[in-house]
Amino acid sequence: MQPIYLDYNATTPIDPLVAEAMKPYLNAHFGNPSSAHYYGFQTRQAVEQARRQVARMLGCAPDEIIFTSGGSESNNYAIKGATLANRQRGNHIITSQIEHPAVLEVCRYLESLGFRVTYLPVDEYGMVNPQAVQKAITDRTILITIMHANNEVGTIQPIAEISRLAHAHGIIMHTDAAQSIGKIAVRVDELGVDLLSVAGHKLYAPKGVGALYIKRGLRLEKLIHGADHEQNRRAGTENVLEIVGLGKACQLAQESVDQEQVRLKKLRDRLETLLLTAFPEAKRNGHPQKRLPNTLSLSFPGVEANLIVSQLSESVALSAGAACHSDEVTLSHVLQAMHVPESIAMGTVRLSVGRFTTEEEIERAAKQIIDVIEKLKPGQDLPASDAELSEIKLTHFTHGLGCACKLRPQLLEEVLQKLPTPVDSRLLVGTETADDAAVYRLRDDLALVQTVDFFTPIVDDPFDFGRIAAANALSDIYAMGAEPIFALNIVAFPANRLPLSALEKMLAGAQLTAQKAGISIVGGHTVDDTEPKFGLAVSGVVHPEKIWKNIGARAGDVLVLTKPIGTGVLSTALKRGLLNKDQQIHLVEIMARLNREAADALRDFEVHACTDVTGFGLIGHLLEMLKGSEAGAQLYLDCVPLLPETRHFIQMGIVPGGTRDNLQFTAPFVDYGSLSDNERLLLNDAQTSGGLLVSLSQEQADDFCKRLPGQCAIIGKITAQKDPFIRVQPTQQTGI
Structure with missing residues (x-):
């Protein structure tokens, strides 16, 4: 039996309906979309159909969508493209301390080019305060980039309110929506953003494909130069196979998001109830209401997260929010920004449910997690293990995923x-x-x-x-x-x-x-x-x-x-x-x-x-x-x-x-x-x-x-x- 998959925020499996839509483009429809003949027309139609599917999900026009290689490229293009195209107006960027590296590293790179970046703090729930955004704005601010929902703790940011502040000062607004799309409704008109990033592998499409919404009239400096593909915005022959998959995935997300949101929340809440009942001292991270319906971040005091992950590696797939080494504890930058004490944060795990998670899996996973944490809690006077020696994998009982290493x-x-x-x-x-x-x-x-x-x-x-x-x-x-x-x-x-x-x-x-x-x-x-x-x-x-x-x-x-x-x-x-x-x-x-x-x-x-x-x-x-x-x-x-x-x-x-x-x-x-x-x-x-x-x-x-x-x-x-x-x-x- 394979481990129960509770790491949907890391990546999602390809939906069978998405895979079925992609199949004709593996062999039969192989043409270059730029070719002026039958084979090219077939793939061009497929690309444009996918563009319409993404646009319908986001509530925008098809010509406001370009396809990229994924969320990281979309973020890079949005942030670099907007700032470099508008550097004559200013050199100041506002972002938050809890962004994905695909945003933070871009901002740090732009700092090396002379741009100034403000990294806004968050509260104990991982929420950006719009008032802090207002205070950070200067007459040199040209871009605000705040993620829609955090990938670690699930907190949903007040993007619509921040967008209104940005536009009141003539500032471009970007949001990384990689984690929110497919889990909650994401509409660019409601959010009021100028730029929005999509990552295919987060919503049951293949890895290696994404999209960027660019509001009509907004000019970006090109990131990739070459021929005039993607409305002369992103050079490179279109990845037809995966673009078709992304389009289908967006269609499915649009059709099911309302009922899926309810189902995911029910599964997530059941898992949370089971774990917090067993460990009332555990701390939930993220906003209690304003968070993704599928995401659960819990900290177990006195227990090391990488030990939990290692012990569960063959039964439950989940993520650790901290790594414990011989000489230090490395916390995620999100938990640090939320000021979660190290003694608590070191026991943080993220569990995220998805489209193929079942109620039975939740019950079974909770039992496995509870059993492991009970044995890892300090001061436990438990009976000696009666596990069969043939079942033992000794490396699963050690800290982390590497070999034992000396003090640095x-x-x-x-x-x-x-x-x-x-x-x-x-x-x-x-x-x-x-x-x-x-x-x-x-x-x-x-x-x-x-x-x-x-x-x-x-x-x-x-x-x-x-x-x-x-x-x-x-x-x-x-x-x-x-x-x-x-x-x-x-x-x-x-x-x-x-x-x-x-x-x-x-x-x-x-x-x-x-x-x-x-x-x-x-x-x-x-x-x-x-x-x-x-x-x-x-x-x-x-x-x-x-x-x-x-x-x-x-x-x-x-x-x-x-x-x-x-x-x-x-x-x-x-x-x-x-x-x-x-x-x-x-x-x-x-x-x-x-x-x-x-x-x-x-x-x-x-x-x-x-x-x-x-x-x-x-x-x-x-x-x-x-x-x-x-x-x-x-x-x-x-x-x-x-x-x-x-x-x-x-x-x-x-x-x-x-x-x-x-x-x-x-x-x-x-x-x-x-x-x-x-x-x-x-x-x-x-x-x-x-x-x-x-x-x-x-x-x-x-x-x-x-x-x-x-x-x-x-x-x-x-x-x-x-x-x-x-x-x-x-x-x-x-x-x-």
Whole structure:
């Protein structure tokens, strides 16, 4: 059974009647509407029929409608077109703080061109006060753009009143009506606007098509130049197939909006009643009456929205209004503008019903949502979970949609700089080298190495998670040239959300990895938590004169990497259900593979510097090595081994938050040359249980790689130049 879809404000499915209307234009009617023959006439008629359908719904003339690629283009054309065409009259724009990015980002762009923008505040319900609009108007104001209804909380703005104020001062009025059309009646004559944006995919038409109402007599600066399509306003051969779909969708919306509005409100109110009855402390966001009939925004204090969304991912589709990270809570700009306290806003979810939502789905969805929130509420003394282990997907019990990432590097550095440097002659490695382990001399021939590492699940199977977490923790020991001797478990576990059999499997997976490392796990510490976390505190031994540090790289050395990168991207893709079975197996095996074999082989060579590649990514860990070594490096992108499909998923935007944080932190120290943004993200991808990164002489590196065929890659070289610390080339041009 597919999840119940309660995210209609994000997008709508194509109505079957819309799809049926589009079918003839897939094959039979393929002509260019500008062609002066039969095939062109057929498609021209279809475009004009759709124009009439949109116009009838909006209550305007057909020649006041032009077709666009969607709501974003319509907003861009309306705002840029109106302001640029009228800049001789003024340079001031008025908008609100809760607009869609397709409005806010346009306004910020226009600010860079010299325009001045007033971003009006809203009240606790997300409503713009017309009096605030009146006060903001100056003799240089040329455009007011306020959305008709907010996409997050559903509040409907007093557009007609604001339009009257605008016209009293000779100001152009635009509204983004993407969310309101199809849910309530939208008529341009009643709203009094000069410009109105329509997005097809919000009203059961395809994605990639929209419309813009332009009042007769209003001149806009062109956004797209070319031939004289769309009344010489928007160049480009018309997207006939989708325009036909938009026209049909508008016809259906016009015919059904009155009864559909009543039906949607009934469903929405039933869902609201069920949830507020179960959680009377929850806060409703948006105006109690003046809001879209299908939209429900609720905040659940003490619960994290992304945990709710993640837990419901296979049963109910909804949206989060806040994202909780390791170091901060990111609230939507709408909730911020409404001054919803962070402690409440962090638990905000948006539920939006639509044309195909049924009463039975509402009842079932409410039950699922209530069950999840009950288990997530703090201080709940609930019985241990009795869920079947076979049903468990461990990644669904973690915060957010990315992999577990460390505290942002810039924040960690800020904290560490405030701590006093340890003073102990026996401490051979402390905080000064950026190594993830400490080394303490016990005797002249023996030193103790200790490290700790833990994180949230990045794979669904508890046994595999245990294997990977153990391999990740042991990696820090191997990166110091040491031998592990024993380990302790570190466990956080939500016993009321996960069966104890999942914990047993996690520990069993870790035990298997420990056995491969030749050590025992002898105990540990466990706490109850809202999400599972697991790792090890590992102890090892090394000769004090044979320690590998994350410093000591020399100009002329080459850099060797012992595992491919891409685990952060692929584990995020896995959490979103985008990896097939073979890809999952390969990813797990790479992360669960110990660095023991590589470390054993390295002991026969002269290692100048070594680290393992984990949460700070390849660039981040290399940067630490170079800063400590007072050296620079040249990297060759084509030499860096990648896990299959990593580039594909980055192109899809499947990037963990830690990877973006890493790129932001390392950017000032790296010359990426001609590399694309995606390639830069790739090199900063936050890894889990990555390989060893080693600085060796060229000859030693060649021999080491021969020792481990297929596991090593020479990816760059150490240089004396350290401004910037790292230079990246797309290819190895001159040999290493």
